[in-house]
Amino acid sequence: MNKRKKWVGKLALSIGVLTMFGTTGVGQISVMYAADQNINNNAVSDDTSNRSITLWKYEIKSTADLGDRGDGINPDPSKAPDLDGKKLMKDVNFEIIKVKAIGTASLTDPLVQTEGTAWETDMSFNKMTGKTDENGKLTFNVGTGKTADGIYLVREIKDVLTNDYTYTDENGETKKINKPMDPFFVHLPQTKRDDTGKLIYDVHVYPKNIVTDTELDKTIEGGKGHSIKAGNDFQWEATTKLPAGLYSNITKEMTITNWLDPIDGINKDLVIDSSKLPFDLFANYFRVKDSIDEELKLKDVEVYILDKNGDLIKLTNEMEYEVTLGGKKISAPNKVEDLTVGAKKEVVVNLTQLGMKKVTVDEDTHLQVVYKVTTDKDFNGTISNKYSVDYLLPGQDPFTDESKGNPEYYDGGFDILKTKEDKSSVLKGAEFYIATSEANAIAKKFLASDGSSYTLKEDGSSTPDLPIGVTYVTAISDDNGKAEFNGLKLNWFTDTDGDGKQDPSVPGEETWAKDRISKDYWVVETKAPEGYELIKDPQKVTVTLGTADDALVELTVVNKKKTDLPFTGGEGTMLIIIIAIAAITIGTVTIMIDKKRRQA
Template sequence: MKRKWISKTAMTLGVLTMLGAAGAGTTVAFAAPPTQNISGNAVSDNTSKRSITIWKYEINSASELGERGDGESLDPAVAPDLQGKKVMQDVNFEIVRVIPAAGVDLTDPLQQTEAGGAYTIDPTFTRQTGKTAADGSLTFDVGTGKAADGIYLVREIKDGNGEYTYTDPVTGETDKKINKPMDPFFVWLPQTKRDDTSKLIYDVHVHPKNIVTDTDLDKTVQGGKGYSIKAGQDFQWEATTKLPDGLYSEITKDMTITNRHDKDGNPIADLNITASPAAPYDLFADYFTVTDDLNTNLLLKDIVIQVLDKDGTTWKDLTIGTDYKVSLNGTAVAAHPVTNMTAGAAKKVEVDLTQDGMKRVTNDEDTHIRVVYKTTVEEDFNGVITNKYDVDYLIPGQEPVKDTSDEPEYYNGGFDIKKTDKSGADLSGAEFHIALTEQDAEDNIFLASDGKTYRKTAGPGGTPAADTLPAGVDYLTSTSDASGNAQFDGLKLDWFTDSNGNGEQEPSIPSEATWDRADIKKDYWIVETKSPDGFELLKDPKKVTVTLDTHENNAPEITVVNEPKTKLPFTGGTGTMLIVIIAIGAITIGTAAIAIDKKRRAV
């Protein structure tokens, strides 16, 4: 599919879409413009070398297209304006010489094609290929003298791997993908000077500008590529996208945008724009949409939409209804919260930038947009949740773009306990607590429903008193049922090496990369805090290693066997005799007291 921006008075200018990360804050300067061979003789000579030089660089939007090229190298006085443009290295091109069909004036190879009979390839000219240098330039020398005269077709071509690619001269990143190659164009050699038709240019310079749409999607969970926390606690997913250029342009000159497409990629009519500096035209992208079909195990509490300021550090909230619109499962949501707290229910969130939003992020020079999904899971959830998102947008004159992010993961694990007597019979009524370390288990410090630990009872020898649990927080406990089964679910797992000890995964540190799933696990210690009737407590904590698979195992991870209570001797008769003696003594004392009282009264 072809695409071009074209003014009402000049030749085609290719516009492409490129994917991949762009170097920020640095540009590659153009080489000093060479002195061109421009002759005042209207008749072509037989001594000058004929050449075409391409200068390949990027622009941010249609408003930067400038005037049409005239085939001349840039004037040194104007060249500094190009310092802010980022050039494209190692872009592959070819040129062939063509022979127009009778009566055909070749001006636009998009409209006048070889297949349509507008021209044939000149077999006397050997096809030339090349790639742009670090300054974005590429020169084709086609020969010397009149034998080199003619009309040439310049085309961007694929690399040796069959793809359109380029090298970022700032970062050095190679084989970056070009989604849409530059549109081809015709060049006469020698070319008549545009502003003085009595002169000829033997070394023509062309400046194809390319609008870059580098979306660079990045999905994270709590800022990293993996995450685990006690199930039931809040956490968030971040869908961060580099904003593509061309979402909004202020057009100040007449222009025709050709090769337009609808969202399905079907060609639609050209857009003729009438504009001037006094009456500019606002050109917007057809749409920019972030779609996240959240895992149904997630419980959605709300979302937040933010953009990253050009300072590279400040995230700013956008306004729902003004800067963006939201739908949940196809239903528009006009205000926050955007919520669905039903496990198993669909939660497809779609965020669309409005035209006001496109204009705002462009004028503010914001660089990225992110959607923050505030979520949780049910307290007994075990397993892995992965999630990705899509970005779709359509810049006028380009093909529709759809990108998909990677899939970070959220983890929880659980394990089963079997409670029996020494014969293997099931025991019910045994209560267990869980600790993060063996020392915590010995010190009565246990895990609670908020994912934190608290001291349950004061210990001997001046051990600190029990902690007061926050309101709504309970210790995690499990009691064996009639079948002797108990379990703990939704436990946090270790999934990365915390190199700097800050408790947070930092993807920028190689050693903190997410572990392979087989290595994700965590040790816990169980403590029996209440034994079944007729049995002794376990007395020592037991370690259990929890993995992503333990909750799915058919066999329990640990079997706890209780010893029966011993039968102590009967207390015997001594205790009864003592009670009788005490009773007789009480009666004797009472009788004496009555006798003494009677004698006193008689006197």
């Protein structure tokens, strides 16, 4: 795999503040540490020294890590400057050009003094390019003697292969830099900051990038797939590793360039002087956006901090975050609920300043937004879901990222056709139950609407009794002889460790390809149409993501007519008995009448 093409969530964000040190460069682009730094006590530049600019590119976590502006001096030229635990950045691309002022322009900041107005390129110098080495170092040796004196513009440039601002991390993976560092001017030689009678011929600068590890991960019930009996509740989880710059407590004077004023919406310099210290600096915004599928009913949204120990800490709506549904703000303690089907639900979670402060207490903190949903009880098919985050850190460009490797929800169904024996006509009124195994079907343990199975008693009740609101999943053939089961759970992965849950990190538990997702069910006919026999054995049906298509019938059930059994003779015997009793009665009455007549 070409690692230069492999993007991941970790991004470098640049901030236009520099720290300066100094050393002697050798060669056009040198990666060797200087043995000493060329600082001359003569205020007049010589015509023998090499002129060079050395960059040390490293990452910081937030604006608070900027430190003071540098002075071009390297405290210990025999080694890399003290990084205080910070990481240097490899393979960051830079270019350097020589410039000259137009008229009386004073060149101090290329963000303020623009090309064509304040300065133009000095064509006597050929542009130089290079990239930082494994130590985050890049030296530009611009020449020897007075002809090399002047002002140089240094700027970060795009990588020629990826056409983007990039660096290489400690794992050898190419990462994207969201915003390159601001360009800057360097005088060669440079006047020593604390002793203006001295000149520095080898100037070190320390450009910084704020590196944010905003890894986005969307899961469903903790995995990358899920399936239950449709109509039951489940949840999606949007988990984001938070950037470190959402909140910073500034204790030193500094100026943040390219800061978006939240009041007037204008980009400007934010000057933090001693009168403002300590200063709480917040990101302009941090938002999580999700578009809930039209087939889902949204029941609630909850927001948590997932700390470095894996513990969830619930945040409070309207205090630490705000949430809108379809652009309408949901106020606590109202549930974020929309039980309609047929339209997407746009949900936005926005951290407040109080929330930003709370989530940046510890490093490696994640924000988890939980969307509690359900589907219609007869839903069939696949639902995929992704989400995005966007935020604006102080002095940065707006950043947006979208989750990848998104999870999916699966349900399936199938059709039954009930026909007469000759298959020439259909039968109405046949009733079917469904079981998750043949053993369950034989034991009359049938699937219910909550996804569990319950044993059916002789009187039609269940053992144990069905929970309140739960019913058996049944189907009855209609006038067209058709019955159907919908919204059935499917199998989508191999549970290699037997814990009942998918763990994508466990080998073999990856989500199956769509054509493998399926599950076997057994159909039992519990009531036959009038005049017809029941089928005697459970009928197996394999349900897939495609079997719910009404154009196909997965199970045809043929009913045989009841047979005409011979007469038992029972009706003729009864008639003889009745005639005999009548004859005896008549005879008795006749004898009594005759006896009375004789007596008379």
